[in-house]
Amino acid sequence: MTISTIRVPDVGEGVAEVEIVTWHVKPGDHVREDDLLADVMTDKATVEIPSLFAGTVVELGGAVGETLAVGGVLCRIEHAGTDASPETEPAKVIAEEPVKAVAEPVAAAASPKTAPVVAKSAASEAPAIRQTQVGSARAPRPEGAAPLASPAVRDRARRAGIDLRAVAGSGPAGRITDADLDAVFAAPPPSPAGETRRARKEGTERIPVIGLRRKIADRMALANARIPHITVVEEVDVSALEDLRAAMNERRGDKPKLTLLPFLAAALKRAFVDHPEMNAHYLDDDGVVERHNAIHLGIATMTPNGLVVPVLRHAEALGLFGAAGEIARLAEAARHGKATREELSGSTFTITSLGPLGAIATTPIINHPEVAILGVNRMAIRPMWDGSQFVPRRMMNISASFDHRVIDGWNAASFVQRLRGLLEAPALIFMEDEA
């Protein structure tokens, strides 16, 4: 038997340390080769680390949320044999250590066939030790029977506003135990209609802010602390744009479906011609504003783990359908946590949209060190005055925030008006290529 150390692999990009996001194993677990051990996070990419051995996990290198250096100990696995290191892995990832507890390593080596048997039996015992949850409590007492509980349990129930008559007791003779109350706290029973008091709840759940969530928190705190935001909200009549989009989608054939985003990208591309100060980074530590010729549009995307911002690179060089396809691919990758580091960094301007969930107005927070962000709100048909009567128009509000240190209010407002003009008369977006 051998204990091998699995080290944090070099995930490239000059990343020096990773944060443990999830452990898929715990000490004592039996793992097969290629079973996932842990998810670690580098900047914004999550990397899954598989096991190189079949064996039993002996020790974990850190708790969830801890940061490990590349090359540091991720975990240690006890496995059979001494020659189990797969050749596909660089040797630096694995370090072999003989098990001290084995009295006669020679004997173990001499009869390699016995070793796996030992490992297997140890592993098969492990799950049996696990405590199983006690089954459901007995049915509540017969009608009118007083609930049985110790004074301490009664007091706890009363303070929590729980009527013990409605609590099933799992103890001897149907006694209501502390554990039964715990179950009530965990899942309050549906209260019968009428006067029943609602249970007050006790306790708090502590959720460690780790991984992507911590990254988001840090980025938001940085942006909010450094950047004095000015937000401009404007309503946009998107009837014409929506008609155009519907017409294009109707005859798209096997091209990707057009969402609003490719049109926004195109409109921004036009607007940046007059407002190059918006497609920029303000490197506040250096006191420099970098205006970019390339347009790398960050697209804020909700994923099961939180907000990520995949980047539509070189939007200036993409047509509508090209942008649509790329955006769909990036969103898919981001949602499944498969986006690469490159796909998650380097944006020069960011669009954020809550889609149908969006409100009337939002106040987007700038993706530091960018200088502006465009928020798209919910589209709705609203009555608009056309000079003689109310007409139903498809309206959408846009909220744009600007770094007020480098963007003045007048510039911000004229940029938003420019965007509005382009979106309300979408032909201009494309006409001006000629102009």
Next chain:
Amino acid sequence: MTEKTCKVLIIGGGPGGYVAAIRAGQLGLDTVLVEEAAVGGTCLNVGCIPSKALIHAAEVFAETRALAGENPFGIRAAAPEIDLARTVAWKNGIVSRLTGGVAALLRKARVRVVQGRARVVDGKTVEVAGMDGAVETIRCENLVIATGSRAQAIPTLPFGGDILSSTEVLALETVPKRLCVVGGGYIGLEIGTAMAKLGAEVTIVEAAPRLLPLYDNDLTKPVAKRLAALNVRVLTDARALGYAGGQLEVQVGETREFIAADKVLVTVGRAPNLDGFGLETLGLDRNARYLAIDGQCRTSMRGVYAIGDVTGEPMLAHRAMAQGDLVARVIAGEPVAWDKRAMPAVCFTDPEIVSVGLLPAQADGAGVAVFPFVGNGRAMTRDRDDGFVRIVFVRDTGLVLGIQAVGAGVSEMAGQFALAIEMAATLTDIAATIQAHPTQSEAVQEAALKGLGKALHI
């Protein structure tokens, strides 16, 4: 006339009232306690504590007297004498230590104790007439009635002269030669037994067919047996008709009998103190002759509470104390309510009787397991193997519904009986709890084992 205000005003400084006051004070409520005599009430001054002192002295005397004759221990001693005046002085010393302690606790809890007699003006106002005649008006937000009870008189035997209540008999400085006890409840039996041990010729007159009518025959039989051994004459189905010329006239069945008695002790029960201090002006709802209360000791008037003997049976100091604690916490806004399962009752007769929870006759279809002290080593070494421990339980679940015991010294078992029932213990819980050897408590475990069909020592 002076006037003061407070958050909580408690009338009566007995076990209910003083506990309520201490707890209220501890909870930061501005509290006034009105007491006309001494704090501690009937219990400390003229009830529980004095009677237990007398019972103990009588027991010591009787044991010593037994040593003057033939005894199994091989001890030879001269016939003892007792100076009851000194016994009473010793008892008074205990009482003053205890009442002094209560007074100190009240001070510590910052309770203002007002000496005087209270008169209820309305639900928020009480006038207190002090010893010096000065009248003080106290306004309160919450009023607690804790005025307790007094010995019940019977019309044919009005208290006075040689007709005594328990209060007077506990202050006697000589042992009456012949004592007639009218009422065979626990108070009459406790004092009657003590007086018999002190050398009085005691006759007990009970109207019911047997003594201690609240308990079953199995529990009272050892007591009756012991009374016979002490030469106490017991008349059942007997009614006292009057007392004149040192003769108590008693109707026993069809026959009329005259019993010579130097003193007559009347212990036919206790009546709540609800009259004569203006309480009737509040028009509070009654429950028979007691004040009606809810699960938080509230009466029918908002802000007026009642605790202790005025709220009915069982009239026990420990019940009043628990209510006192409860009412203070209710007034302080805590979410508490009366939810007790166990209310222990002890008769300090000889042998003692303890009862917690249901008697067999009160629990339909319940299982009953009895373990007699004849099978208990410790009882034998005390030369008192009379009595037993009995557990009443639900047959299919083993849930303990009641525990009773009769035997010498069993009063100290009341705690474990009450704990078992309050915790909703089952026979298995009790059987699985190791009891120290050799103690009488082993009988509790054995009774539980017997109930489970696993008895070891029987």
